[in-house]
Amino acid sequence: MPVKLSGGGGDHEEEARIEIVPLIDIMFFLLASFMLVSLSMTQIHRINVKVPQASTAVHDAKPPTIHLAIDAQGVTTWDTAIVTPTEITNRLKNLPVTDETRVLIAADEETRHKSIVAVIDAIRAAKVEKYGFETKTPSK
Template sequence: MPVHLQGGSSDHEDEARIEVVPLIDIMFFLLASFMLVSLSMTHINRVKVNLPVSSSAVAENKTPPIHLAIDAYGVITWDTAVMTPSEVTDKLLAIPPTDETSVMIAADEETRHKQVMAVMDAVRAAHISKVSFETKAPNQ
């Protein structure tokens, strides 16, 4: 039903209408813009490490939910938070366990083996059996 701006019922009065199609166009544009901006904002925040080269490296299509990094000095980080092996175990135990829970460890090529094993033991203490190590292919 059209909205009448003035009283009376004259045949030549203009009727005020709200055009919905341009509003829908604007809303779709805003939705698409926000989606593109939100996709560009997703980053993996972690410490920069020099990964060792492995000839058997295989590209992983999906990102594991838990990513631990060990730098050349043996400092363990979860995303950007510095942790000890016991804190890693405590934080992993706080996560609800699933069959798909996995951990990827990115250790610098200069990291001592003892520190890598401490992190691996911390992950195993949290009852997570899917552990992998991040490496880079020889041509990278």
């Protein structure tokens, strides 16, 4: 029901009304902002590798602090940057290593053993004790 405004000595009456279009514009702006913020919160940590299956794999609820990936050709990446074993050791030494510091290694199932051992040696050289391998559970 519209509200009637009176006053000012004029004979014409004006109806007060709420403009919906600016409210809709604001709502679309907020929706777009929340969508962009939520997309920026998702993190892509590494390259895509085909990890091997393990029937005894255990799900770890705590996310690791460092993600390393080794592709089928033996190229190692830290998040999305290509690194050498020496760079891995140097970067780990520069990080504040705590008891909670953990490294997750995602090695492609076609990766040579030599590449994996080089990454493990680089992690151990930086005095990081907690590391693990990413696997997937077999499909049933």
